[in-house]
Amino acid sequence: MDIKQLSQIYRWSVIVTFLVLVVAAGSVRGQDVANGQATANVLAALSVTATQALQFGNVYQGVAKSQDETDDALSGIFDIVGAASAGISIYLTLPQYMALADGSDRMTIAFGTTDATVDTMNVTPSTVVATDGWVDTDPNNLPGVLVVGQAGQTNLYLGGKVIPAVDQAAGGYTGDIICNVAYNGT
16 A cells, blocks of 8 residues: 555545544433423302392383392392402393293383492492492493402392383283303403
């Protein structure tokens, strides 16, 4: 072997050695592993109970009768129980009519813009004040910022008005009031 060949072999061996070192250096990296966690706290389920019917009592033919939402014994009451201070939405489906059990006659029922009160302090309807929740509220358009009270309960009090016709058939009239509640994430 002559010097020229040795020189080429030497160059190739330097290049190969360099490449081996580069590849080896690239594969020798520090490694580490960390474990993280995901957490969640599921809130207590919401429940709503109709604890008192909206009661108009005796009604005369042709004479409208109103029932205030602040009447402790006669206003409609819904109790809502859930996670304290959690934001909720309340949706009411209100009837336009009340009907006799056999469906032979019906009577108009109406709900005004001040016929609902939402109470987060769990007091009686007649003692609710503005600091307790939302007083004289429109039951067709309840506020979107409602909350479950700090004690885990909110009450909805409902009033309304029946308007019997002058020839309204005698008998007991009923109509369904549906209250849906849901957490809204606020």
